[in-house]
Structures are given as structure tokens and as C-alpha cells.
């Protein structure tokens with residue numbers, strides 16, 4: 633059993649390009665390592681568009697979620713406001729109609745009290 637060459641990293645990082653490729657010509661282990669790196673590089677380049685599309689989809693989903701939250705909160709608050717107005721109108725109507733003072737034919741304010749004006 634032969635020992636595997638351990639010079640690949642040193643050659644790929646510190647040797648000149650000519651020395652590196654010269655070593656690849658004579659060393660089968662480093663040549664296999666280099667081919668693995670080439671395949672990995674190609675794989676990364678092939679998957680880049682998919683990754684970018686996923687990132688863009690996430691950004692789009694985030695924008696949609698923000699818009700939905702804004703519309704939902706706007707609807708809740710405006711609905712709450714309308715409800716408050718309805719409740720106040722009903723309150724005024726009930727007070728002016730059921731007030732003892734108004735039943736006697738006297739003018740009343742929004743709260744059913746005698747209106748001095």
C-alpha cells in the first residue's frame with residue numbers, strides 16, 4: 633500500500649502555477665484532488681442561479697408579508713375606529729331617547745342631560 637501524497641494544499645497555495653501543474657502531471661493523488669475541486673467548483677456555479685432565485689423568493693415573500701401585516705393592521709384599526717363611532721352614536725341615541733328630561737319634552741345634550749343652550 634502506497635502512502636497518499638500530502639503536498640496538494642501546499643502546492644495549490646504556495647507554489648507557482650507552473651510548479652503546481654507540473655506536480656499534477658506526475659502525482660495521481662493530487663490530480664484526483666484537483667479534479668474533485670473542479671467538480672465542486674462547477675457544482676457551486678451550477679447551483680448559484682437556484683440559490684439566487686431562492687433568495688429573491690424569500691425577499692419577495694418578506695415584502696408580501698409586510699404588506700399583508702400593514703393592510704391587516706390598517707383594517708383592524710379602522711374597523712375599531714368605526715366600531716367606536718357606532719358605539720358612541722348608539723350611546724348618544726339611547727341617552728337622548730330614554731332620558732327622563734327628553735321624555736318631558738325638554739332639550740337634552742348628547743348625554744341625555746338638560747341642554748341649557
Ligand SMILES: [Zn+2]
Pocket residue numbers: 637638639640655659660661662663
Ligand atoms: Zn501530490
